[in-house]
Amino acid sequence: MNAVSANRLELIQIADAVAREKSIDKSLVIEAMEDALARAARSRYGHETNIKAEINPKTGETRLWRLLEVVEEIENDSAQILLSEARHKNPAANVGDFISEPLPPIDFGRVAAMAAKQVITQKVREAERDRQYEDYKDRVGEIVNGIVKRVEYGHVIVDLGRAEAVIRRDQQLPREAYRNGDRVRAYIMDARREPRGPQIFLSRSHPQFMAKLFEQEVPEVYDGVIEIKAVARDPGSRAKIGVYSKDNSIDPVGACVGMRGSRVQAVVNELGGEKIDIVPWSPDAATFVVNALAPAEVTKVVLDEDSERIEVVVPDEQLSLAIGRRGQNVRLAAQLTGFEIDIMTEEEESAKRQEEFRHRSELFMTGLDVDDMMAGLLVSEGFAKIEEIAYVEIEELADIEGMDEETAQELQTRAAEYLEEEARKLDARRKELGVSDDVANMEGLDLKMVVALGENDVKSMEDLAGCATDDLTGWTERVDGERKHYDGILEKFKISAEDAESLIMRARVAAGWVNEEDLRTEEETEEEAAAGETA
Numbered sequence: 169m170n171a172v173s174a175n176r177l178e179l180i181q182i183a184d185a186v187a188r189e190k191s192i193d194k195s196l197v198i199e200a201m202e203d204a205l206a207r208a209a210r211s212r213y214g215h216e217t218n219i220k221a222e223i224n225p226k227t228g229e230t231r232l233w234r235l236l237e238v239v240e241e242i243e244n245d246s247a248q249i250l251l252s253e254a255r256h257k258n259p260a261a262n263v264g265d266f267i268s269e270p271l272p273p274i275d276f277g278r279v280a281a282m283a284a285k286q287v288i289t290q291k292v293r294e295a296e297r298d299r300q301y302e303d304y305k306d307r308v309g310e311i312v313n314g315i316v317k318r319v320e321y322g323h324v325i326v327d328l329g330r331a332e333a334v335i336r337r338d339q340q341l342p343r344e345a346y347r348n349g350d351r352v353r354a355y356i357m358d359a360r361r362e363p364r365g366p367q368i369f370l371s372r373s374h375p376q377f378m379a380k381l382f383e384q385e386v387p388e389v390y391d392g393v394i395e396i397k398a399v400a401r402d403p404g405s406r407a408k409i410g411v412y413s414k415d416n417s418i419d420p421v422g423a424c425v426g427m428r429g430s431r432v433q434a435v436v437n438e439l440g441g442e443k444i445d446i447v448p449w450s451p452d453a454a455t456f457v458v459n460a461l462a463p464a465e466v467t468k469v470v471l472d473e474d475s476e477r478i479e480v481v482v483p484d485e486q487l488s489l490a491i492g493r494r495g496q497n498v499r500l501a502a503q504l505t506g507f508e509i510d511i512m513t514e515e516e517e518s519a520k521r522q523e524e525f526r527h528r529s530e531l532f533m534t535g536l537d538v539d540d541m542m543a544g545l546l547v548s549e550g551f552a553k554i555e556e557i558a559y560v561e562i563e564e565l566a567d568i569e570g571m572d573e574e575t576a577q578e579l580q581t582r583a584a585e586y587l588e589e590e591a592r593k594l595d596a597r598r599k600e601l602g603v604s605d606d607v608a609n610m611e612g613l614d615l616k617m618v619v620a621l622g623e624n625d626v627k628s629m630e631d632l633a634g635c636a637t638d639d640l641t642g643w644t645e646r647v648d649g650e651r652k653h654y655d656g657i658l659e660k661f662k663i664s665a666e667d668a669e670s671l672i673m674r675a676r677v678a679a680g681w682v683n684e685e686d687l688r689t690e691e692e693t694e695e696e697a698a699a700g701e702t703a
Contacts, residue, residue, distance in 0.1 A: 198223050205230060219271070232271040238263050300331040304359040304368050311380045312370070316350040326352055326370060333368035341372050341440050342404040353438065355380060373403035378444070381435045382409070386424050394420045397449040400503035404442055408460060408500045410449035421446045447504065454478070457509065460501035464490035467514060471507075478507045481517045508644070508653070528552055535586040536579060545570065558583035594619055603627045606678065612671050617658055624657045632675035640668040 205221035218235040314326035314333065322337035324346045335354055346352065354370035355377035371377060379396045388394040389411075398410040413420040424446050425432050432444055445463075450456040454469040457478050468481035482490045490511050491498050502509045512520065525547055532543035535554045549568055551557055557565070557579055565576035594615035598608055601622030606629055608618045626632055641663060642656030658668065676682050 205232070218266075234271055235266045237266055300368070301359060301361055303330060304333075304356065308356050308359055309376065309380075310356050311353060311377070311384065312356055313351065313353050314370075316346045316348055316352055318348060319346055324352070326354070328368070331368055333370045335370045335372060339369070339371035339373050341442075344372070344404075344440055372439075373401065375399035375401050375407075378407055378409065378435065378439065381438055382424060382431075385431045385434050386426070388413075388418060388420075388423045393418060394423055395449075398504045398506075400500045401442070402496055402500060404440055406443045406445070406496055406500065407439075408445045408447055408504045410447050410456065410460070410504055412449040421448055445500075453505065453507065457501065457505050457507060460504045461490055461497065461509075461511075464497065466490075468517065476507050477510065478505075479510045479512065479517075481512055481514055484513045484515060487511065487513050532557075536582045538579070554583050554586055558587055591615055598622060601627065604629065607632060607675075610671065610674065612667060617661055617663075620657055620661070626657065629675050629679045632672065633679040633681050635672055635675075637665055637668045637672065640671070641665050 202221040202223055205223070206219045210219050218237075220233045220235055222231045222233075224230075312328055312333075314328045317325045317327045317332065319325070324335040324340065326333045326335060333354075333356075335352070339357065340346075352372075354372050355374050356368065357371040357374055358367075358369040360367050360369075376399065378401060379399050382396060383389045386394065389396060393413065393415050395412045395414065396409060397412050399407065400409075401407040409424075411420040411424055413423070423431075432446065436442060436444060447456075447459045447462065450459065454471050457471075457480065458466045458469060461480065461482075464482055464486045466480050466482055470479040470481075472478065480490070489497070492500075498509050498511055525544075528547045528551075529540060529543040531554065532538060532546050532551075533540060536543075536557070538546075545568065546557065551560075560580075562573065562576050562580065565571060565579060566573040568576075595608075597619050598615060601619065603618055603622040604627060607613070607621065607627070608615070610632075613621075621627070621632070626635060635657075638654075638656065640656050640658045642654055642659040644653045656663075656668075663671075673682070677684055
């Protein structure tokens with residue numbers, strides 16, 4: 169009797185030890201043991217038998233039951249019992265209920281014991297994986313410390329104490345070498361369930377790793393007084409970080425730099441000497457771009473918010489500084505601000521403006537049949553297209569110095585005649601390309617756009633319906649670490665992504681791919697989602 173009690177007590181002690189070692193709930197270990205006992209008992213009583221095992225978590229006492237399903241006609245006498253027989257045991261039994269019969273305790277053979285151990289090991293491993301995933305799925309975005317366990321094919325496996333994580337080769341800093349036992353600090357980038365168990369992915373090259381390091385080093389950032397608005401990194405080489413202070417009395421750049429650079433130096437040391445430019449953030453895009461291009465000086469900025477492009481003019485001697493070695497400075501500034509930045513010298517900008525002036529003057533001289541002086545006067549007043557002259561209020565033209573109402577009227581007449589002739593030529597070109605009338609008559613498209621579509625083999629409503637938004641607006645992607653832009657069919661007409669999407673969806677309705685009801689339902693769903701995000 170004493171030996172049996174000792175064995176029962178030992179069972180509970182083992183469950184306690186496993187639960188502590190694997191940091192999982194003791195009840196999960198007991199459950200795994202019960203499952204193992206039930207499987208071992210089935211190997212003795214028959215695998216078709218439905219057996220339930222129970223271990224008392226306090227005493228360690230084990231009990232076995234055979235469960236029999238109450239049926240009207242028996243198909244498997246190992247797992248089923250007739251209703252009439254069941255009612256002898258329990259008068260309240262009904263079809264579909266289960267009747268339990270106690271079974272005597274069994275002595276495990278060597279094979280059964282090995283099978284039970286395997287079941288327990290598997291169940292405990294699954295519970296441990298679930299615990300790891302639950303622990304880390306809500307910690308994405310935090311910084312953790314760990315110890316390098318091993319390096320496999322350039323990927324670093326890190327022991328975090330309660331879990332293992334990996335820093336993939338592309339998430340490490342260049343020229344950093346890791347050895348077993350090294351301490352490492354990294355950013356939790358992702359935690360995912362995978363067939364081989366939960367995978368925790370760390371990063372030392374992620375932009376937010378730098379932001380989190382500043383949060384640890386700068387109390388004002390941790391407290392939320394200073395906000396890190398944007399980070400751009402060329403890992404291991406150089407970075408730019410945009411900071412903003414909610415308190416006017418606190419200088420965000422000075423606070424992040426620290427006394428004699430102590431705070432920023434701590435971050436630099438952690439990142440292996442990566443140079444960091446701390447840039448004051450501004451809600452004004454042009455000001456932020458100028459700040460981001462530091463240390464280069466900027467003399468002029470021309471912003472195009474619709475296409476998210478910005479032209480920056482710098483003195484001739486500042487050009488190489490603004491661009492940076494291998495384009496690093498302007499590339500990081502573009503990442504930081506979200507704008508594509510075109511840098512030119514004052515001389516290049518002057519030449520570009522002169523070329524624009526000449527091109528517009530020639531357009532007016534040819535289209536309106538005026539001399540160079542009149543054409544130059546119109547360009548100087550800000551007119552860029554003949555359409556602007558045709559549709560502007562007559563008083564606005566007449567108010568130009570050196571022009572009267574009669575001249576203004578004549579200019580508008582000539583502009584209208586020019587546009588009519590252009591429309592006739594464009595429509596002829598459209599027909600020559602084979603663009604259908606229903607595409608040509610679509611709301612939101614003018615004849616120049618229709619011709620551009622035809623020249624790119626978009627000729628029918630089905631062709632337009634098959635386009636993606638990017639096909640019309642253009643897109644930018646990274647190729648070998650560099651941003652490469654691909655032109656869209658209608659990009660030069662400055663069509664927005666929303667207008668392009670609306671155009672394509674209307675084409676899909678017209679082509680019969682979707683119906684108006686589907687379109688309305690989708691729009692309502694998007695509006696509800698947007699309202700939910702706002703709330």
